[in-house]
Amino acid sequence: MGRFLAMLLALVALACSAGAAAEVRMSFHSFNGSVLFGRYPHAFIVLEGTLEETGAPVQENYGFTAKTISTRILSGPVEHAIMTEEEKYLRKTNRHFTVTLTDAQYWRVRAEVAKWRDAPGKYYDLDRRNCIHFVGAMARIAGLKVEYPKDMLRRPKKWLNHVTRLNPQLGARPID
Template identity: 90%
Template sequence: MGRLVALLLALFALAWSAGAAAEVRMSFHSFNGSVLFGRYPHAFIVLEGTLDETGAPIAENYGFTARSISTRILNGPVEHAIMTEDEAYLRKTNRHFTVPLTDAQYWRVRAEVARWRDAPGKYYDLDRRNCIHFVGAMARIAGLRVDYPRDMLRRPKKWLNHITLLNPQLGAKPVD
């Protein structure tokens, strides 16, 4: 009898730990940047974890940007790109908050990334469709409240701090 109980407890613990570990998390990042030196301020998402259905590991990040940086960005839509970052860049960014995703939400995020990547023509617009709008679309998939105050459209860190405050259920604090 003791062996049976021990076996059942071991199986329960294994099933519980495997289920608890299978989760994809989406983190929301900003990069301070500098208009004068190096890269511009930026917002993007990081996806990490394990898909529940397949156990496949997930380690991805996506940001939306102009294909090339020039003064044309100031005059309206320009060609766009989805950008991924390396680990060194990720370490230099601000992680504002992280939310769990279901497998279905993860696949919706991936489909939305593809829609932004594959949009025809000139899709990046500094004031109407920039990295903040992209990250906001991903936040909505996760069920977060999102808006776009005009004075924050070019300030990713300030905007993500705003989103943090709009969603107190996150238990997150604004990043200094």
């Protein structure tokens, strides 16, 4: 009986530890960019982990951008796209901070991504609806305080550093 009880307790402990490990983390990234090398500064999110309810793995990233990069971006709204970063580019970005999401928050993030992706017409606007606004919408779902100072709307790294300072509970530091 003692051996059976020990095995049962071990199985219960294993099940509890597996359940505790199920979580989705959302990280907030910026890419410094360079006009000379064809990649502009950019902000995006990375989702990683495991859904608690189903145990399904999550490994995704999303950013909002203009469908075509041209000078038309400077004169008003243009067609938009949701982009994903290749793994080799993820390693070259700035990870500003990470938050843990509930399954419900994860699904709200996914619905918000779809809303931005499926918006009709010309939805990308450099000063009113760019990658920073997209990432800000995701941050709000996670319960973070977000502001959009005018002087940061085209500076993702500076803006994410600002969001870091607005949310001291993250325990994160601005990135130089």
